[in-house]
Amino acid sequence: MSMRLGCVPTIVVSSPRAAEIFLKTHDTVFASRPTVQVAEYLPYGAKGMVFTQYGPYWRNVRKFCTLELLSATKIDSFAAMRREELESLVRSLKETVVAHEVVDVTEKVAVVIENMTYRMLFGRSKDDRFDLKANVVEAIRLAGAFNLADFVPLLGALDLQGMTRGLKAISKALDKILETIIDEHVQEAKSGHKKYANDFVDVMLSLMNKSTNTHDQLSYVIDPIKIKAIILDMISGGIDTSATAIDWTLTELIRHPKVMKQLQEELQSVMGVDGMLDESNLAKLEYLNMVIKESFRLHPVAPLLAPHESMEDIVIDGYYIPKKSRIIVNSWAIGRDPNVWSDNAEEFIPERFIGSNRDLRGHNFELTPFGSGRRGCPGMHLGLVNIRSVVARFVHGFDWELPNGIATF
Numbered sequence: 001m002s003m004r005l006g007c008v009p010t011i012v013v014s015s016p017r018a019a020e021i022f023l024k025t026h027d028t029v030f031a032s033r034p035t036v037q038v039a040e041y042l043p044y045g046a047k048g049m050v051f052t053q054y055g056p057y058w059r060n061v062r063k064f065c066t067l068e069l070l071s072a073t074k075i076d077s078f079a080a081m082r083r084e085e086l087e088s089l090v091r092s093l094k095e096t097v098v099a100h101e102v103v104d105v106t107e108k109v110a111v112v113i114e115n116m117t118y119r120m121l122f123g124r125s126k127d128d129r130f131d132l133k134a135n136v137v138e139a140i141r142l143a144g145a146f147n148l149a150d151f152v153p154l155l156g157a158l159d160l161q162g163m164t165r166g167l168k169a170i171s172k173a174l175d176k177i178l179e180t181i182i183d184e185h186v187q188e189a190k191s192g193h194k195k196y197a198n199d200f201v202d203v204m205l206s207l208m209n210k211s212t213n214t215h216d217q218l219s220y221v222i223d224p225i226k227i228k229a230i231i232l233d234m235i236s237g238g239i240d241t242s243a244t245a246i247d248w249t250l251t252e253l254i255r256h257p258k259v260m261k262q263l264q265e266e267l268q269s270v271m272g273v274d275g276m277l278d279e280s281n282l283a284k285l286e287y288l289n290m291v292i293k294e295s296f297r298l299h300p301v302a303p304l305l306a307p308h309e310s311m312e313d314i315v316i317d318g319y320y321i322p323k324k325s326r327i328i329v330n331s332w333a334i335g336r337d338p339n340v341w342s343d344n345a346e347e348f349i350p351e352r353f354i355g356s357n358r359d360l361r362g363h364n365f366e367l368t369p370f371g372s373g374r375r376g377c378p379g380m381h382l383g384l385v386n387i388r389s390v391v392a393r394f395v396h397g398f399d400w401e402l403p404n405g406i407a408t409f
């Protein structure tokens, strides 16, 4: 479907075939991001990845993150930390169960993912001195909100929706927090009394002012602004996405007790009685992986992915698409299309993946919760490890049911 949002030609992609054309066949043409007016006022603007236009700068930052920070080896090296956080949460939940207390599971999941993310980034859990996430969430809210000025640029200077003002204030607050965190890492390293080591800030500081083999050109060496921009990308891209996906998966499981039971059986056979999770077992949990795919199919946490922008004029299937068109991939609609998933597309049936090679890693355009191609999510491995671990541990450790006899499927 094509339409015009203000001055911007916009294509909405709603079928796997079209998604493949835009995200694979012509990925090089559509791999940029639109310049949104607020990006100018976002902390560090387009110095990270998410909002940065396609080009050598973005390519180098992305390559740096993929190789130095988000590689499977690096992520897997934090397995013991994740297990410690998860076990501590399970213990505290067990206490609330014994005491018959009400507990907000959504909040607990959000906190455990937040702590795991901060420990990986900064070497310590949530710091009570400042609320980093609340500021990031507000920045994302402002950046993601519909901004008239993006479609009618003449209105930009008027800041009719107050977005510029809001973002300037948030940027200042975030910069102060990140400066403190980085300074503390520098001071600890200098003093030789480093309490924490090997977190992402350490890795980036150790590579600062050096050209690494992941950089094509010396001009792209890491510097303090890039460190802060990358940290923000990871907090904004990594925390709420994983926590929301866990919430949806647990919700569907609670609504489908037969699926929950079958998953518990698989978990007991692989994880044993104590249920302590060894992440190297995650790949063996085939039914869990089907459950997570099915949950992503119905509830993609980024239902329209992130907007792409075309970098040159192109004709596709006889349609002319001008340079600087906006591309929105409707992953939500594709995931529920009966032509793709049959008449039971609206139902939660993990078994639909038995014997199918449909995966969610961006090779099958029926299921692209992490996007695909050059702009596909660089944090997918981490996101999947987080989701699988928490769901596996929660379903193994507890029997879940809806309250007050609410009907299930």
Ligand code: HEM
Pocket (backbone or CB within 6 Å): 049, 050, 051, 062, 233, 234, 235, 237, 238, 239, 241, 242, 245, 301, 302, 305, 306, 307, 308, 369, 370, 371, 372, 374, 375, 376, 377, 378, 379, 380, 382, 383, 384, 387
């Ligand atoms: C459930 C977990 C996650 C989901 C569903 C998810 C989904 C996505 C999606 C749909 C995109 C946009 C793809 C596109 O434009 O085509 C994206 C981009 C991105 N994600 Fe994730 N993500 C998750 C976890 C993470 C994590 C854990 C991190 C980092 C720690 C992360 C960092 C990023 C970054 C930096 C981008 C921008 C990439 C670029 O523009 O080059 N994400 N993610």
